Amino acid sequence: MRQTRYQQIADDLRRRMGEGEFGAGRLLPSEADLSATYDASRVTVRRALEQLRDEGLVSSRQGFGWFAATDPVRQSLGRLGTIESQLAADGLSSERRILDFRFLATPPARVREVLGPGPVLRVRRLNMADGHPFAVVTVWCPDQYGAELSRADVARSPFYELIGIPLGSATQTIGAAAASAHDAELLGIPEHSPVLICERVTRAAHGEPILVSEHVFPAHLTEFVVELTHADASMAPSGLRLVE
Amino acid sequence: MRQTRYQQIADDLRRRMGEGEFGAGRLLPSEADLSATYDASRVTVRRALEQLRDEGLVSSRQGFGWFAATDPVRQSLGRLGTIESQLAADGLSSERRILDFRFLATPPARVREVLGPGPVLRVRRLNMADGHPFAVVTVWCPDQYGAELSRADVARSPFYELIGIPLGSATQTIGAAAASAHDAELLGIPEHSPVLICERVTRAAHGEPILVSEHVFPAHLTEFVVELTHADASMAPSGLRLVE
């Protein structure tokens, strides 16, 4: 047994919810039904459901049942899956609208810090989910790798596939800020409303940084979920650090 | 024999783990299984596993099993340590100022969902770094565990130490919002300025949720860092999900 049974069931339910099988606030099958379909005891099914409840994906009412906590389409993006893959599973459009595609001789300071002083390709795009904008993404990539890419390439495929070299580790930084006028307009939210900002430095397998990306999400639409398999020795959220 | 048997086994297990045979928090074969496959006694297998435990590669729980401790997210989060330890390393003071300490007969709905309907202890505090506030923290804890705690206890020690039962996993949700008037005043920031909000459900080793906590940080002071040891198959930040 590689995993506990209730975790397998929780994973499967999470996946099924992600595929929209249980719609907006709809009821899930009863514990008895799930127990039968998974061929597991009710205790085990309950443990799986309770874990999903801890994650905020479902709620329950005695005598009534278990139901998806929020809108299924958005709910679909469970746990550590990626948004595009989840949307694809839903058959929903996850369109990448390219806003800007240009080579910069002198990148911003932060990008130079990571990628070095050379020229870079900067691509700015708007990610759409189900017809609505949900992220403004900017990607910086060294000239060397970006030179062979076309605007059409970038619109069609994820960036990482186009680079053509194996990726290694990445460092992801999550912060918050007030929306700039520009981002607010693109995302259809009021200026200065809160946004989540995720900066990511992706490195090649050999360790050299090859991509810097910044994702801006409306705060009311998005949140990050991190599973910690053993609780940290502190009440403070893990991974947090003070900046500047 | 140039090497001891248990060192050979430890080396082999280390190699197998390095090849990803036991990924992220997955269970290893039981001591009995390993004993059979390596044709060694259980004691010897244990010595090998204990060596790996000393190296931080695996953990174990009685009655459950051995599992790989190499979850990239958790590892990096753990490595970063807590804010308090960072402050201590910088020679800065950190203080916990208790704002409120009371028992609630009927907790908020979200807390009831996780902890159950019973009464809870709610502690609200202001975390200070170098004399400046940097977090408003609210912790909910079942009456059962909170009954023996005093206000002084909570001010002195981290909550997790006071509960006195071993902690298991946790689920951490990171989002952003505009600061409420109350939080803004406590943190010394303008109302509606962006804040990072981290909700955390901490479970005991046996899986029962025992703590719900909410941390509110000023966005300009704080960010989360997540290390991914192998880049995800998407440009989208890992762990993100859309909500409501």
Next chain:
DNA sequence: ATGTAGACAAGTATAGGACAAGTGCGCCAG
């Protein structure tokens, strides 16, 4: 010092069951 073999205690996961309490719905008496 290292390894083998075995026995026992303590903890975990799961199955299966019983019962209480809450919900929704149809039926029936009025």
Next chain:
DNA sequence: CTGGCGCACTTGTCCTATACTTGTCTACAT
């Protein structure tokens, strides 16, 4: 048509039992 009752079904909470796991110990061989 309406109100109330009962029935079927649901979750919430307990219990026992079993199989399996790690933790710990003793005895013995190399």
